[in-house]
Amino acid sequence: MAEEEMRASALAAQNARLQVQLRELQELRERQEQQQQQQQQQPQQQQALHPA
Secondary structure (H helix, E strand, O other): OHHHHHHHHHHHHHHHHHHHHHHHHHHHHHHHHHHHHHHHHHHHHHHHHOOO
16 A cells, blocks of 8 residues: 555656646747747738838
8 A cells, every 4th residue: 555655646746747847838839839920920011011
């Protein structure tokens, strides 16, 4: 029983760490997507200002 409890608590701690890492990665990805959208919008605006 003690081994199982230790294993369970170790898995719970690992799970908590992974959830924190996942949240950080999701926030980072959202930030990168926002930056990419800003970069994409700028050339489109320039094309609209200077029609071919």
